Amino acid sequence: MDDKSRTMGRASELNFINVFTASGFWAERQALVSEAVIPYQWKALNDEIPGAEPSHAIENLRIAAGISSGEFHGFKFQDSDVAKWIEAASYSLSIHPDPDLSRLVEGAIELIGQAQEPDGYIQSYYQVAAPGKRWSDLEWGHELYCGGHLIEAAVAHHLATGSRKFLDIMLRYVDCVDAAFGPEEGKRRGYDGHPEIELALFRLYRITHDERHLRLAEYFIDERGHSPSYFDAEREKLGAGARDRHFELDYFQAHLPLRDQHTAEGHAVRAMYLYSAAADYCREEGDVGLLGALKDLWDSVVEKRMYVTGGIGSQAYAERFSIDYDLPPDRAYAETCASIGLVLWAWRMLLVDPDSRYADVLERALYNGVLAGMSADGTRFFYVNPLEARPEVAKFRRDQEHVKTRRVEWFGCACCPPNIARLVASIGGYVYSSDAASIWVHNYIVGEVAFAGENGCLRISQSTEYPWEGRVLLKIESGADNRALRLRIPEWSASSFFASLNGTAVLSPRIERGYLVFERDWKTGDRVELELDMSVRFLYARPELADAAGRVAVQRGPLIFCAEEADNGKNLSSYAVDLAQSPTVCRVKLPTIGDSLRVELAAQRVLGDNDRRLYRSDKPRYEDCRLSLLPYFQWANRSEGEMRVWLNAL
Amino acid sequence: MDDKSRTMGRASELNFINVFTASGFWAERQALVSEAVIPYQWKALNDEIPGAEPSHAIENLRIAAGISSGEFHGFKFQDSDVAKWIEAASYSLSIHPDPDLSRLVEGAIELIGQAQEPDGYIQSYYQVAAPGKRWSDLEWGHELYCGGHLIEAAVAHHLATGSRKFLDIMLRYVDCVDAAFGPEEGKRRGYDGHPEIELALFRLYRITHDERHLRLAEYFIDERGHSPSYFDAEREKLGAGARDRHFELDYFQAHLPLRDQHTAEGHAVRAMYLYSAAADYCREEGDVGLLGALKDLWDSVVEKRMYVTGGIGSQAYAERFSIDYDLPPDRAYAETCASIGLVLWAWRMLLVDPDSRYADVLERALYNGVLAGMSADGTRFFYVNPLEARPEVAKFRRDQEHVKTRRVEWFGCACCPPNIARLVASIGGYVYSSDAASIWVHNYIVGEVAFAGENGCLRISQSTEYPWEGRVLLKIESGADNRALRLRIPEWSASSFFASLNGTAVLSPRIERGYLVFERDWKTGDRVELELDMSVRFLYARPELADAAGRVAVQRGPLIFCAEEADNGKNLSSYAVDLAQSPTVCRVKLPTIGDSLRVELAAQRVLGDNDRRLYRSDKPRYEDCRLSLLPYFQWANRSEGEMRVWLNAL
Numbered sequence A, B: 001m002d003d004k005s006r007t008m009g010r011a012s013e014l015n016f017i018n019v020f021t022a023s024g025f026w027a028e029r030q031a032l033v034s035e036a037v038i039p040y041q042w043k044a045l046n047d048e049i050p051g052a053e054p055s056h057a058i059e060n061l062r063i064a065a066g067i068s069s070g071e072f073h074g075f076k077f078q079d080s081d082v083a084k085w086i087e088a089a090s091y092s093l094s095i096h097p098d099p100d101l102s103r104l105v106e107g108a109i110e111l112i113g114q115a116q117e118p119d120g121y122i123q124s125y126y127q128v129a130a131p132g133k134r135w136s137d138l139e140w141g142h143e144l145y146c147g148g149h150l151i152e153a154a155v156a157h158h159l160a161t162g163s164r165k166f167l168d169i170m171l172r173y174v175d176c177v178d179a180a181f182g183p184e185e186g187k188r189r190g191y192d193g194h195p196e197i198e199l200a201l202f203r204l205y206r207i208t209h210d211e212r213h214l215r216l217a218e219y220f221i222d223e224r225g226h227s228p229s230y231f232d233a234e235r236e237k238l239g240a241g242a243r244d245r246h247f248e249l250d251y252f253q254a255h256l257p258l259r260d261q262h263t264a265e266g267h268a269v270r271a272m273y274l275y276s277a278a279a280d281y282c283r284e285e286g287d288v289g290l291l292g293a294l295k296d297l298w299d300s301v302v303e304k305r306m307y308v309t310g311g312i313g314s315q316a317y318a319e320r321f322s323i324d325y326d327l328p329p330d331r332a333y334a335e336t337c338a339s340i341g342l343v344l345w346a347w348r349m350l351l352v353d354p355d356s357r358y359a360d361v362l363e364r365a366l367y368n369g370v371l372a373g374m375s376a377d378g379t380r381f382f383y384v385n386p387l388e389a390r391p392e393v394a395k396f397r398r399d400q401e402h403v404k405t406r407r408v409e410w411f412g413c414a415c416c417p418p419n420i421a422r423l424v425a426s427i428g429g430y431v432y433s434s435d436a437a438s439i440w441v442h443n444y445i446v447g448e449v450a451f452a453g454e455n456g457c458l459r460i461s462q463s464t465e466y467p468w469e470g471r472v473l474l475k476i477e478s479g480a481d482n483r484a485l486r487l488r489i490p491e492w493s494a495s496s497f498f499a500s501l502n503g504t505a506v507l508s509p510r511i512e513r514g515y516l517v518f519e520r521d522w523k524t525g526d527r528v529e530l531e532l533d534m535s536v537r538f539l540y541a542r543p544e545l546a547d548a549a550g551r552v553a554v555q556r557g558p559l560i561f562c563a564e565e566a567d568n569g570k571n572l573s574s575y576a577v578d579l580a581q582s583p584t585v586c587r588v589k590l591p592t593i594g595d596s597l598r599v600e601l602a603a604q605r606v607l608g609d610n611d612r613r614l615y616r617s618d619k620p621r622y623e624d625c626r627l628s629l630l631p632y633f634q635w636a637n638r639s640e641g642e643m644r645v646w647l648n649a650l
Helices: A025-045 A057-064 A079-095 A099-115 A124-129 A143-161 A165-180 A197-208 A211-223 A230-238 A268-285 A288-304 A336-352 A356-373 A391-396 A416-425 B025-045 B057-064 B079-095 B099-115 B124-129 B143-161 B165-180 B197-208 B211-223 B230-238 B268-285 B288-304 B336-352 B356-373 B391-396 B416-425
Strands: A432-434 A438-441 A447-453 A456-464 A471-478 A484-488 A497-501 A515-518 A527-532 A536-541 A551-556 A559-564 A575-577 A584-590 A594-606 A622-631 B432-434 B438-441 B447-453 B456-464 B471-478 B484-488 B497-501 B515-518 B527-532 B536-541 B551-556 B559-564 B575-577 B584-590 B594-606 B622-631
Touching (some): A025 A079, A025 A099, A025 A416, A057 A079, A057 A099, A057 A124, A079 A099, A079 A143, A079 A416, A099 A143, A143 A197, A165 A197, A165 A211, A197 A211, A268 A288, A268 A336, A288 A356, A336 A356, A356 A416, A356 A484, A356 A559, A432 A447, A438 A456, A471 A484, A497 A515, A551 A594, A575 A622, B025 B079, B057 B079, B057 B099, B057 B124, B079 B099, B079 B143, B079 B416, B099 B143, B099 B165, B165 B197, B165 B211, B197 B211, B197 B268, B211 B268, B268 B288, B268 B336, B288 B336, B288 B356, B336 B416, B356 B416, B356 B484, B432 B447, B438 B456, B484 B527, B497 B515, B551 B594, B559 B594
Parallel strands (some): A438 A484, B438 B484
Antiparallel strands (some): A456 A471, A471 A527, A484 A515, A551 A559, A559 A622, A584 A594, A594 A622, B432 B438, B447 B456, B456 B471, B471 B527, B484 B515, B497 B527, B551 B559, B559 B622, B575 B594, B584 B594
């Protein structure tokens, strides 16, 4: 295994295995993923969960391998669920060694190897259900998408275990892809309708340093979106009819070369995976033109098309971006996978262009849009993450039928559950980065980390009760290093934080691009303390966001809060928050949720009366009351009921 | 022709031809209907409007009549468009005699007669496209629905012209229906999936006094909704699959006998037409049980499921009622025909149970939800009437694709345009009612009316600039009568109005069920003057209506107002109305609209700035400004832009 902190582009990331997270918020969630989510999802992939939508994913591979017989079931991309599960399980094994899980993983890898064609091709759908049709429908076939997830899983497995078995399987697969695609004479000049293999190939390249892997990744990005469209030609050959207006080329990220794009369009997850790969491209090649396009796209997403929870994709139909400022809270799609994709992209932007604005969004998506996707006990999931829910309405209305007010056990299209699992299990990889001059601390997560440097290995420990509290202690456990240490000051704490070095307050903090900079010859025992401002804050949206007009969202630290019926009764819209009064905050343990924070706001509530008229000119009467909030990511873990993020204000 | 003021039930209505509307608001609209709408719609029915969706309705009948050949096109209920056009044209002929129009009407009637089968059956779809399948799919076939509209047209034509030609055609049709349907052995115990024939048969009965017509109407109402369902049995015979959840029996008003219903469910227009017929039933039979159900349904609609514009049916999919208080302004369906149906129902409730609450709702629907359906020039129409519109959003979002921000020329499903035409042209029939003891003035519409009484004919003239102004003068032009005169005091003026009799102020007005009562031996020259309170009023919704929380609607007289981009710029949600400051009102003439009212409100508007963050904790800064409103029914007659009824309030 090669040096994981080697600088390949501007900054280098640490692989998940370099960061050991023993306790605290994320360790608890990683334990949940290891103990509950991964075993549960294995059962789901094997159709052993009564009442859940069947997956058939393992069975499809068994049929492809000739071990079982029968028909393919599920989506064409069913293999990717297995891939993401192996990826998550590999991360888990690096944290919590578990021989039983290890055997399951090895078995799944063995199965994939058995299913693989002699020339390296793998995808159970085309092998079982459409033999001979390989690469004929790149627009919808998801072959390279599945391949990408399998490559990511193989890289994770190799890093976690040192084994080359899965990696070698996927290297044969990449050879097969490389032989089929590319600008060279006789190859297909196509690309997949769902980006994914691009970022996977960059990950692979960082292991193999095989230039062919880099070139193939770059080919897929460069080729995409040119006119006349590969997909149009393919459709004509297939005799497919006209596309629905929401499934035009932009849905597939194929309407324009990425370099010519300036607004975020189409399917949100597809967009995130492509943008992530493009950021990798910039990191490898220092491509200024492409980075400029990515920055425009970043602004388009973050300044105009992102929910306050970090949810993206505000239209359910085609799971896609809508137009600027169209962010209805009750019809949000805000797919869990899209927020995960935003984390992936933000992280890669951070590596190319270390600015806290990327990390701020990463954090917003991670602690809100992503974490809301999984129940407190790790066995139920949201695909869709609304910012306002009324169960009776969501159950009735056709235009809200995608909105669930209870997490469900599994999905026929089960991309989200294993995607959360792999992100949570690899969270250690999203904390630090470094280059020759600096070590960045992007996120506040308990753990120990080792940085290889000129003077040997610098070991740093981080302790914090983040996101519940704002105090962070970074301690040099051993080693020496003269690189600058850069700690992110989140945007919500930018004007108010306290820092000290070895007990001495930093009176004139030096902030560069959102990071507090310490320059020093670090030695064992050095302590940097940071106290972030965890005041409860009312957030206002830009006036163009019609659905938030006259309303506030509540944030404390990285957490967005919401009101639930369980605490406040029905009819949450009848509350109006008094912004002049100070909120109270207390840490609580809630049944079926565990650790939580209760924020209480002074409010007024419209008094009901016996007048049955729906509309009248008498001014409503109000009573003083309190409105109790909890973190958005913890909603829908108690009784089913109303939920609301944007609160009416007095 | 028989005595039109004969009291059949509790109160008697006047047919449209008894009220002559020479000038004022409604006369202008009737002139528009006669001069623009009816000729335009004739062209539409004959597919002579370039760019409009083709109707084929006349051609279908020509094919059925054997005059033309070709295939049936359009919906199964295409004949009903012709029927509603003849009905509207007949009303128009009674107001504005026009030999050219008369010839067109006679030609259309001739055509219907030629299309009629020897046994009386008429429906071009089944005759042309599905011969031999008559009555086999009552759930969806719309045969009796079309028949009902043809009967209504025949009654109107007979009353307007004295001709029996169309009436006789439809009497033969009714014989055919009577032979096919009923509780008797050998007849089908079915009913139509779209109520309409029921109310038509009551109208017919009031002309014919043929008990068979009354019994047939009553049979259709009594039979409907019993279990096991006729429609279920029919579906099984047709081999039709399971119904979509929004198209269950309640969609067809067939989930329960009407007497057992207490909440308004299903397709809003179907509901209105059935409830209207049931009110006729109560009027004929004094059915207390049925009337109780209707009153429950009234409360369900008016207190929980009606927009402030009198729009009903808040879900586009299946054009149906949703659940209580689910009235999203930007996804409203609020079909023009449903508001027309609400007018029809409210009117019939008023005749059975003269209480101003019915007339108040009739007025709300008429001046807002109905009138908004037609452009100021009478050539373009809305099917869907939202309470909030942003063109870019409505054009993009799949879940708002039913919302148009420009009226269109015609619809493939063209129920609404001729429905408005027939209502406007017959508006005179919705002003007065009478019984042996009272004459009611329900609506304030310029015109002259004659009441037959014991002492001969009492002629009353009404002059008013309503709805622009609140002053009404009723004058006894000739005759004498000792019945009480009852003038509706609208709910919005209940606590503040001024009345006088022959110039003497009424100091202790007697109000009964919302009507100001004058008892007197009326004689020629008597003058009753009423001055209603036309102050601008802010309306608040009940707290359960989440979408109106913290917002106000603006009403003046019967008119609901809205803000438009044309007057206020984009981004109407950034305005917050200052409720403490008095609005100003002025009468204006607007280009492309004509007479209008401008209401100006003091408001504050969020100031934009250069900070590009979508969410931030800095409180927005506001500037003082004015918000200019115009009547809701006049929206979308100028440049395409945003519109908003529910305004944010400070």
